Amino acid sequence: MEAALAEFADKGRAGARVESIAQCAGVSVRMLYVYFGNKDQLYEAVLREHVAQRASALSDASVPLSDFAPRHFAELRRDETFVRLVMWEGLTTSATHPPVNKEERSERYAEFLDYLKGRRDAGELDPSLDTEMALVAVLALASFPSAFGHIVHMATGLRPTDPAFTERYETFLRDLAHRLAPPTPPCQE
Known part of the structure; x- marks a missing residue:
């Protein structure tokens, strides 16, 4: 194998x-x-x-929203082979070669979507956001550095394997999650 x-x-x-x-x-x-x-x-x-x-x-549903994307990013950084495998699958998916194990994988994405809805219900995610598109965005943000390291390098001068990039990117992902929270209502006097 x-x-x-x-x-x-x-x-x-x-x-x-x-x-x-x-x-x-x-x-x-x-x-x-x-x-x-x-x-x-x-x-x-x-x-x-x-x-x-x-x-x-990545199965822990108790993770706060601010750690969701960084955990996915860290997991994909540890296993870039997986990213390459899924990229190849995306390039070759067709009627003759449908996605492997599509039903089970779709269930997994449904669990991630339920997680985001739970975070929304807990007040961590703005309820006006489309949770399905939020899931797509998180998956894209987590996988992009591993999938397109050459673009990361051209854009930042850092390679995705550089600890300085990893630290900055994880900080960015956490900050972005906080910014996706619902706005705090102004204090009333």
């Missing part, structure tokens, strides 16, 4: 070679086919396992 993960993250579903995966794993191509059926089934198994690992790492 590790050899397949590296190959798919590097080359995508279409570019990955079963022969390279087998050689790296120290097994025969035939054995890969015995265990996984074909390259698409191996790809789906790799993505399914990796998505499940990421979901369990």
